[in-house]
Amino acid sequence: MALAQQVKIKELSEYGFKLLSSYKNLDTEIKLSCKNNHEFTITLKEFRKSLKCPICKQTESHKTLALDNATNITGYAIIQDGKLLDYGLIKSKGNKLF
């Protein structure tokens, strides 16, 4: 196994992710799986910005309650282990919420 591959497997496992494809470079897409066995494809460069599984991020931690296109105000709820931890309003610009 190439050294770069071994180094990346170690780096990703420290964040709780498994590398499922071969690593070439920062700009080449790799396949990862998270603790919840979600599989997703991302470049390492992009992944390092958030270090989060995009599926977990969308389905578990943040749930959009409502979106008002006219004011760009949306609601959010942070839910962990089925409990509502926090909720409120988010102001967003365009289509980007965070």
Ligand SMILES: [Zn+2]
């Ligand atoms: Zn996940």
